[in-house]
Amino acid sequence: MEFFERFMIPHPSFLIYVSMVLIVLVSVALVAVITYFKLWGYLWREWITTVDHKKIGIMYLLMALLMLFRGGVDAIMLRYQLSMPENTFLDAQHYNEVFTTHGVVMILFMAMPFITFFFNYLVPLQIGARDVAFPRLNNLSFWLFFMGAMLFNLSFVVGGSPDAGWTSYFPLADNEFSTSVGTNYYMIAIQIAGIGTLMTGINFITTIMKMRAPGMTLFKMPMFTWSALIANLIIVFAFPVLTVALAMGTMDRLFDTKFFAIGNGGMDMLWANLFWVWGHPEVYILILPAFGIFSEVISTFARRNLYGYKSMVWSMIVISVFAFTVWTHHFFTMGQGAFTNSIFSITTMAIAVPTGVKIFNWLFTLYKGKIEFTTPMLYAVHFIPLFTLGGVTGVMLAMSAADYQYHNTMFLVAHFHNVIIPGVVYAMLAGFTFYWPKMFGFMLNEKIGKATVWVMSTGFLLAFMPMYITGLDGQARRMYTYSESTGFSTLNMVSFVGAGIMAVSFIMLVWNIWYSFKNSPRNIGSDPWDARGLEWATHTPIPAYNFAITPDVTDSTSEAFWDMKKKGTQIFKGEIKKIHMPNYSGVPFIMSCGFFLLGFSLIFSMWIPAIVGLIVILAGMAHRSFEKDHGYYIPEEDVKATEKQYEKRGAK
Amino acid sequence: MAKYFPLGQVMGFVFSLILTGLALLVHFTDMSMKTGMIVLLVTAFLQAGLQFAIFMHAGETKDKWSIYSNIVYGFAMVIITILGTLLILLWDM
Ligand SMILES: [Cu+2]
Numbered sequence: 218m219e220f221f222e223r224f225m226i227p228h229p230s231f232l233i234y235v236s237m238v239l240i241v242l243v244s245v246a247l248v249a250v251i252t253y254f255k256l257w258g259y260l261w262r263e264w265i266t267t268v269d270h271k272k273i274g275i276m277y278l279l280m281a282l283l284m285l286f287r288g289g290v291d292a293i294m295l296r297y298q299l300s301m302p303e304n305t306f307l308d309a310q311h312y313n314e315v316f317t318t319h320g321v322v323m324i325l326f327m328a329m330p331f332i333t334f335f336f337n338y339l340v341p342l343q344i345g346a347r348d349v350a351f352p353r354l355n356n357l358s359f360w361l362f363f364m365g366a367m368l369f370n371l372s373f374v375v376g377g378s379p380d381a382g383w384t385s386y387f388p389l390a391d392n393e394f395s396t397s398v399g400t401n402y403y404m405i406a407i408q409i410a411g412i413g414t415l416m417t418g419i420n421f422i423t424t425i426m427k428m429r430a431p432g433m434t435l436f437k438m439p440m441f442t443w444s445a446l447i448a449n450l451i452i453v454f455a456f457p458v459l460t461v462a463l464a465m466g467t468m469d470r471l472f473d474t475k476f477f478a479i480g481n482g483g484m485d486m487l488w489a490n491l492f493w494v495w496g497h498p499e500v501y502i503l504i505l506p507a508f509g510i511f512s513e514v515i516s517t518f519a520r521r522n523l524y525g526y527k528s529m530v531w532s533m534i535v536i537s538v539f540a541f542t543v544w545t546h547h548f549f550t551m552g553q554g555a556f557t558n559s560i561f562s563i564t565t566m567a568i569a570v571p572t573g574v575k576i577f578n579w580l581f582t583l584y585k586g587k588i589e590f591t592t593p594m595l596y597a598v599h600f601i602p603l604f605t606l607g608g609v610t611g612v613m614l615a616m617s618a619a620d621y622q623y624h625n626t627m628f629l630v631a632h633f634h635n636v637i638i639p640g641v642v643y644a645m646l647a648g649f650t651f652y653w654p655k656m657f658g659f660m661l662n663e664k665i666g667k668a669t670v671w672v673m674s675t676g677f678l679l680a681f682m683p684m685y686i687t688g689l690d691g692q693a694r695r696m697y698t699y700s701e702s703t704g705f706s707t708l709n710m711v712s713f714v715g716a717g718i719m720a721v722s723f724i725m726l727v728w729n730i731w732y733s734f735k736n737s738p739r740n741i742g743s744d745p746w747d748a749r750g751l752e753w754a755t756h757t758p759i760p761a762y763n764f765a766i767t768p769d770v771t772d773s774t775s776e777a778f779w780d781m782k783k784k785g786t787q788i789f790k791g792e793i794k795k796i797h798m799p800n801y802s803g804v805p806f807i808m809s810c811g812f813f814l815l816g817f818s819l820i821f822s823m824w825i826p827a828i829v830g831l832i833v834i835l836a837g838m839a840h841r842s843f844e845k846d847h848g849y850y851i852p853e854e855d856v857k858a859t860e861k862q863y864e865k866r867g868a869k
Numbered sequence: 870m871a872k873y874f875p876l877g878q879v880m881g882f883v884f885s886l887i888l889t890g891l892a893l894l895v896h897f898t899d900m901s902m903k904t905g906m907i908v909l910l911v912t913a914f915l916q917a918g919l920q921f922a923i924f925m926h927a928g929e930t931k932d933k934w935s936i937y938s939n940i941v942y943g944f945a946m947v948i949i950t951i952l953g954t955l956l957i958l959l960w961d962m
Contacts, residue, residue, distance in 0.1 A: 426935060454946050490957060494950055541946045545957055554961040 223821055227377045227397045228310045237374045266801040268352035271759060273359050274337030275656065280366060281331040281645070284322050287370065289723060291319035293716055296680070300713035302701040312697035313380035314399070318373065320383025324499070325407060326366045328637070329414060331645040332506040333362070336421050336445050338652065342752035342759070343439040345430030345768040350423035352799040353841075358413040358420065360809035365410025368816050372402040376821065379403035382695065384492055385466070387477035387485040392470055401820040404467040409812050411459055418452030421445055430751070432771030436530070439750045439775055440516075440523060444509025447533045448502045451540055455498035462491035471822060486551055493544040501540040503637070505533060507644030508575055511597050514647050515579050517748050518594035519586025522776060525578040532571035539568040549617040550624050558617035565615035569608060576605060591746070592666030596647035599674045600639045607635030610685070625695075628688025631681045638677055646726070654745045658757050659737035665729040673722035679715025683708035749779035754788065756863045762796045762851060764789070765860050793860065796851045808837035881923035888912045888919070 226233055251257055264272060294315050298307045307315060337355070341348055349355050372378045377397035381390040390400045425446045429438070438446070465476040466488065475483035516523040523529065545553070545561035579601060588594070610632040614623055623629055654660045684692075687705050699705050743757040754777065755764050768788040773780040780786040811833025818827035892912045895905040921927040927936050 426932065450942075454943060458950070484958065486958060487954075490954055494954070538942075538945070541949055542953070545953070551957075552962060553957045557956050557961040560956075 223398070224375050226374070228314075230308075230311060233373060240374060261803070262801070265806050266356070266803045268348065268356050268799045268801055269761060270337045270341050270349050270352070270355060271656075273355055274334045276359055277330040277334035277337060277362075278649070280363065281327050281334060284327040284330070284366065285723070288319050288322040288327050289720060291315050291322065293720055295319060296709075296713040296716040298697065299699075299709045300706075301710070302699055302703070302706045304698055307697065309697045310380065313382075313695070314373065314378035316695060317379050317382050317385075317399075317403075318369075321369065321379070321403065321407070323637075324383065324503075325410060326369065328503050328641050328645075329410075330362060330366075331641075332448070332503060333358075333414070333417055335441070335506055335510065335645075335648055336417065336449070338656070339752055340421060340424060340442055340445050341428070342755065342763060343442045343750055344425060344428060344433060345751055345764060345770070346424065346428040347763050347767075347796065348799060349420050350427055351420050353802050353805060353846075354416050354420055356802065357805035357808060358416040360806050361413030361416070361812060362410045364809045364813040364816070365406045365408070365413065368409065368813060368820075369402060369406035371817075372399055372406075376402070384489070384496075386492075387466070387469075387483075387488040388479045390466065390470075390488070391478045391485075392473075393478070398820050401467070401470055404463050404470060405816045405819055408460065408463045408467070409816050411456055411463070414452060415456045415460070418449040418456065421449040422453060425449075430767060431769045432773070436527070437770060437773075437775045439752075440512035440526070440529060441506070441509035441750075443530050444505045444512075444533060447537045448505045451498045451502050451505075451537055454541070455495045455502065458491055459495035462488060462495070465491075467819070471819065486548075489548050489551060490544075493547040494541075496547065497544040498540040500636075501536055503641050505536065507641045508533075510644040510648040510651075511579065511600060513750060514593045514597045514651055515582050516776075517651075517746055518589045518591055518597075519582050520589065521582065521586045522749075522774070522779075523578070524581035524584075525574075526775065528574055529578055532574040535571045536568065539564060539571070543568055546615055546617070546620070549620040555617075562615055562617045566612055569612055569615075572608060576601065576608075590667075592661070592663055592670060593647040593651040595667050595670045596643045596650070599670060600643045600647075603639035603643075603674070603677070604636060607632060607639065610635060623688065625693060626688035627684040627692045627694055630694050631684035631688060634681050634684075638681075643673075651746065652752075654741055655743075655752070655757055655759070658741070659733060659739050660741060660745055661729050661733045662737065665725060665732060669722050669725040669729065672725060673719060676715045676718030676720075676722055680712050680719060681715070683711045683715075744778075749776040751777045751788075754778040754781065760859055760863075762798060762856065765793050765796075765856055766791055793853060793856050795853045796856055797848055798851055799848045800846055802846075804837050804840055808834050811837065877923060881919055885916060885919055888916045892916075 251260065264276065267273060294307065295312070298304050298312060337349070340346075377399045379385065379395075379399035379402055380397075381395050381400055381403070385400060385403050388394060390403075425438070425442060465474070468474040469476050469478050469483075475481040477483055477485050477488040479485060512523055512529065542564045543561055545557065546565045549558050549561075579597075590598070610628070614620055614629065614632055650661050650666055687708050688694075690703075690705070692699065692703070692705050692709075741757075743755065744753050746753075751768060751770070754768065766789045768777065769790050770777045770788055773786050773788060777786070777788050781788050811830045813830070815827050815830030815834065818824070818830060889912075892909055894900075895908050900908070921940065927933060927940070930936075
């Protein structure tokens with residue numbers, strides 16, 4: 218019995234018990250359904266072992282939507298708790314656990330897989346490649362991310378959730394003050410997912426540098442691919458800092474080292490420093506691909522090419538350097554001198570300039586464009602003013618002297634939701650709607666889609682504008698309740714209503730998928746939006762090999778498909794030949810199970826299963842280095858037969 | 870035969886031995902902390918550059934532009950991070 222006691226929840230509640238029962242029931246039901254329909258083999262062969270960038274992308278998408286739901290439920294709970302003074306729905310400990318989980322899930326397990334979905338799905342298509350540079354590494358990246366996410370989500374039913382905030386500052390995060398295994402979960406689950414992200418970064422830089430179609434110079438790449446290149450470059454340079462910081466934090470918690478702990482020369486502020494050395498570039502890792510998606514959407518529906526392509530690219534390159542020079546603005550009040558704060562104030566304001574350049578480029582693209590208000594475009598049009606508002610409050614926060622007033626209040630919370638929701642989430646949903654027909658062969662309903670955007674923006678404004686006001690009035694962030702006399706209650710109730718409306722918009726999104734699945738016509742061809750980029754030049758659904766003939770864009774611009782449609786530029790030159798493709802493999806999945814076992818065992822300081830997990834990982838690596846895997850060829854006849862079928866169906 | 874002789878590599882090897890020897894001097898002679906650190910830092914970075922260019926073949930392919938710019942970028946980011954951290958936590962605390 219003693220062995221099992223460590224898995225108990227230190228601070229249980231009725232809701233957690235309900236979740237436990239639900240998790241068990243859903244898992245049993247899932248296993249039953251899969252077994253009943255005999256889907257295990259299909260799942261293993263077609264999805265778990267896949268190296269196809271499109272399928273891996275769709276798995277990322279699924280995870281992102283699931284985690285959006287999880288993080289969203291947390292958000293509603295937080296807002297409900299604060300909607301009334303002296304509310305007892307959550308106690309202080311549970312409130313801490315919920316906001317910690319909400320932050321980690323939304324940033325690392327929702328936004329990150331959402332952008333990785335777009336990297337995976339779009340980059341090879343936009344550069345005319347058949348897959349990524351390291352297809353099997355890509356599979357491993359996904360499963361590491363998946364295991365990290367599952368491990369983190371397990372925390373609230375086994376052993377207890379992390380409760381030190383998504384920033385997990387020391388000394389609070391150390392054993393002395395965080396006694397449950399919750400923060401171990403934080404350190405190790407994020408570590409595993411982060412290693413996956415780092416691999417994604419290396420993979421996509423190589424893919425973009427090495428596998429572009431003939432004739433595609435760097436300055437002919439579609440804008441989303443550019444944003445992916447810069448974002449992955451930032452990943453490769455920022456994530457190692459997180460990896461090291463998490464490893465040091467893990468050692469502090471498991472082996473009593475004193476990197477960040479108090480005493481024996483430990484330096485708690487070093488954690489905050491390292492966390493934000495990663496944390497600020499992370500913001501750009503999320504927002505640059507979002508900008509890339511908006512660029513694709515805006516130029517498609519303004520029916521003209523993107524204004525200022527070169528300045529767009531250069532502003533991103535400048536951002537990739539500046540992103541690493543501003544991190545101190547997250548802790549202006551930590552005690553460093555005015556000199557340091559002034560330097561970082563200035564760099565922070567300077568980084569608003571390249572971002573502003575991009576906003577103006579979109580406005581100039583819209584100006585004189587023939588704007589067509591589709592759902593993706595509506596997201597983009599709502600994004601511009603809402604995001605600008607978030608940017609302006611960001612510049613307010615960047616003034617270090619004034620920051621002493623704003624910091625750690627709801628003003629800050631309002632600000633970063635104000636950039637992340639219209640910036641990242643709107644972009645993801647715009648891209649999701651825009652590329653849906655390319656993925657699944659039918660359109661999402663436009664009426665429901667547009668209504669969703671309006672409902673979402675209404676909910677957003679109601680939820681977050683009041684926070685600016687209560688924040689300036691002194692409502693502290695992460696405070697689990699307040700008294701009637703503070704006068705915060707009305708605005709917090711408005712906020713809760715807004716959060717509820719945003720939840721409605723999420724339900725509308727899910728309903729739209731179901732409704733369109735039932736009702737949308739399937740004969741939409743391969744170019745339903747009259748789009749411009751190379752990714753639309755292939756069939757729908759996309760064949761495994763993407764393009765039967767490798768496109769040659771020597772004579773085209775960055776909008777190769779548009780040139781082909783409007784100017785008749787040839788991009789598919791030459792004959793159909795046999796196509797070389799990578800083999801599927803189950804080893805990465807087994808390795809990531811080893812990572813899960815290793816991680817879970819470390820969290821509970823169980824050394825023997827941890828060693829077993831480590832051996833599985835090392836065995837997987839050894840297997841890979843001795844394995845001869847040259848992929849396989851799809852014979853010429855098969856490619857031709859597939860292409861004929863598409864012609865028969867009238868696609869293209 | 871002469872054109873098959875890897876002159877660059879041999880010179881590189883000799884030069885890297887010299888750099889190692891110079892760095893060792895810090896241990897065996899009685900330098901001040903400051904001079905010692907300067908010698909170590911300078912020889913270390915020269916050594917790293919040498920290894921990149923000669924033994925890791927950084928400059929031998931068509932994509933040397935992207936390899937070098939990547940190294941310079943990484944180097945700049947590391948310097949910024951280290952100096953910034955020292956500034957925040959030591960020099961201006
Ligand atoms: Cu920042």
